[in-house]
Amino acid sequence: MSTPDPVSSTDQTDGSVIGQPEHPQGETADELRRRGLRSGRLVVLIFLALLGAGVPLLALSPTLNPADLLLGRYRYQDAPELLGMTQPKAIQALVREGLSSSSAFAFSANTPRGEITAQDPPPGEPVRRGGKVKLTVSRGQEDFVVPELVGSTRASVEKLFDNTGVKVEVVEFPSENDVAGEVIRQDPLPGNVLRTGNTLSLVVSMGAERRDVPEVRRLPSDGAAFILGNAGFIVEKVTKERDPFLPKGAVLRTKPAAGQNLNKGTKVELVVSDGPPQAKVPGLVGTQETQAIESLESVGIIAATTTELVNPRDPNNGKVLSQVPDAGTMLDPGDVVELTVARGGAPG
Structure with a gap:
């Protein structure tokens, strides 16, 4: 059995040739080619038009980067390095870059007179094209x-x-x-x-040097004054005060107190013991000798007796006839009261 030739076979229904491509609206292959050429020319023309419009815009971007156009970076350029230039050279460099300038003057310890010591914006930072750079010109050392x-x-x-x-x-x-x-x-x-x-x-x-007041309690007043003087203090005043415990002449305290931090040269007062509190001498005339002695010893006073002979039948026999000092006198503990005591002698 032979295979039918697809090219020569015909469709018995509409009479079209099997294997030939069908064209819309009955266009022939030549007509389709001509229409395709017209479409291609239109695309090329549109591309050339867009290219012609884009080239001037890209020229505004130093990098020819479309992103610069989209972000607006084409409007800026990097500020040139001007530090250390003289003012005229810096201005010329800016003019070459299409930039203007303003100048201020300031003293500088490190930049010679007439040279640029600062610029705003700094080197490498963006500045608007055609914009201004602020220059600070050194006036030298003041x-x-x-x-x-x-x-x-x-x-x-x-x-x-x-x-x-x-x-x-x-x-x-x-x-x-x-x-x-x-x-x-x-x-x-x-x-x-x-x-x-x-x-x-x-x-x-710093003001006067500060020192701590030394501790001089219980020391003799002369020794305490020496120590305070060596520490930089001045003993201006010595005050005496009775004390039952420290002996006479011993330091009880200082004013200001020991340990305080004061300026060197501060005046210090010494409070010195004047011994134990004094006792009032009692009235002893007419009292028995033993009673008089006990009364004196009870207040820390020592009794010293002398004898005056009297008739044994004298009513004053064994009694104190006189005393020195008198009753009411204030004495220190350990002081002496002299008593004259009557003693009976041979009958007269």
Whole structure:
């Protein structure tokens, strides 16, 4: 059995040739080719139009990066490096970049006079195309005539030289005669010239040196005064006070008290024992000798007796006839009262 030829076979229904592609609306192959050529030319024309419009825009971007166009970066450029240039050269460099400038002047310790010491925006930072860069031009080092500073406060001197570029070095030193924080020496002296970067040296008072009051309790007053003097204190006053425990002349305390931190040269008062409290001598005339002695000993006073002979039948026999000192006298413990006692002798 033979296979039918697909090219030569015909459809018996509509008479079309089997195997030939059907064309819409009955177009022939030539007509389709012509229509395809027209569409291709239109696409090329549209592409060329877009390309013609995009090239000038891309030219605005130094990197030819479409992202620069989308983000607006084409409107900016990097600020050039101008630091260290003279002012005229810096301005020329900006003009070449299509930028303008404004200038301010300031003293500088490190940049020579006339050179750029600062710029805004800094090198490499974005600046709008055709925009302005602010220049700071060095005026060189500033000269300062040193005034008289002794007697001024440290704070006022530091404020005076603030933002001048002059370094202020301070050494603090104790001084009994100067207020704390006050300048007592300066270098250089008044009338000398300082420049930016130079150093002004000050010696500032710390006030009087501070010391702790030493402990001198129980010491003899002379020894206590010596120790206080060596510690930098002045014993201005010695006050006596009765004390039942410490002997006469021993230090009871100091005013201000021991351990307090005070300025060197502070005056200190010594409170010294004047011995135990005094006792009042009782009236002993007419009392029996033994009773008189006991009364004196009870207050710490010593009795010393002398005898005066009387008739054994004398009613004063064995009694105190007189006393020295008199009744009511104030005596220290250990002091002596002399008693004259009557004693009976041979009958007369």
